[in-house]
Amino acid sequence: MKNVVVLVASPSPKSVNRKLANTLEKLSEGKLKFDYPDLFALPYYDDHLWANPPAVITDLKRRVEAADAALIVTPEYNRSFPGVLKNALDWASRPYAQSSWMDKPTALVGATPGATGTAAGQGHLRSVLPVYGMLVMGQPEVYFNMKPGLITDELEITDETTFAFLNGWVQKFSAFIERHGVDKAEAIAAE
Ligand SMILES: Cc1cc2nc3c(=O)[nH]c(=O)nc-3n(C[C@H](O)[C@H](O)[C@H](O)COP(=O)(O)O)c2cc1C
Numbered sequence: 140m141k142n143v144v145v146l147v148a149s150p151s152p153k154s155v156n157r158k159l160a161n162t163l164e165k166l167s168e169g170k171l172k173f174d175y176p177d178l179f180a181l182p183y184y185d186d187h188l189w190a191n192p193p194a195v196i197t198d199l200k201r202r203v204e205a206a207d208a209a210l211i212v213t214p215e216y217n218r219s220f221p222g223v224l225k226n227a228l229d230w231a232s233r234p235y236a237q238s239s240w241m242d243k244p245t246a247l248v249g250a251t252p253g254a255t256g257t258a259a260g261q262g263h264l265r266s267v268l269p270v271y272g273m274l275v276m277g278q279p280e281v282y283f284n285m286k287p288g289l290i291t292d293e294l295e296i297t298d299e300t301t302f303a304f305l306n307g308w309v310q311k312f313s314a315f316i317e318r319h320g321v322d323k324a325e326a327i328a329a330e
Pocket residue numbers: 149150151153154155156157214215216217218219250251252253255256257
């Protein structure tokens with residue numbers, strides 16, 4: 140079982156992105172274990188806070204470092220990605236030269252209620268993720284149009300093609316983690 144730290148960049152209880160994240164979690168049962176830190180509990184990035192960092196910050200870094208992989212599940216805001224996500228990425232990238240993201244196998248997905256599926260927002264995100272040291276999975280891309288009824292409140296996917304696509308994505312992400320991840324036990328033994 141691999142641990143995945145999951146960044147859901149929406150505050151909404153009815154979030155289509157949280158629903159997508161929870162659906163992927165359900166499809167990953169027995170393979171991947173999802174951990175969801177609350178990005179909305181983080182203060183705005185402030186270098187001065189490192190003198191006595193709040194527990195939410197050290198907790199975020201600890202959870203990222205404990206994870207075998209990261210998954211970003213993001214809405215699109217004005218053709219980019221939400222500030223709360225940038226803030227979380229920045230916090231865990233510091234202190235300088237102590238980025239918790241370094242070499243972390245990472246995938247990104249996103250959902251909108253409309254047709255665009257966060258393609259523009261993810262484009263912006265893809266251009267910065269390597270700067271954090273993340274190893275980003277290129278394919279398959281997930282630009283998800285969350286049509287009403289496509290996924291029920293019980294997280295059942297009602298369309299066969301969509302089920303096959305998301306299920307295939309889970310297999311690919313799991314394989315990507317196996318290929319690029321550092322086995323924690325081996326890494327600790329080697330130290
Ligand atoms: C500030 C803001 C900007 C938005 N900009 C876009 C956009 O550029 N493209 C888009 O498809 N949807 C845009 N939307 C609509 C979101 O896709 C929609 O609110 C979606 O439900 C957000 O995801 P969530 O349900 O997971 O919170 C925007 C919404 C907000 C609040």
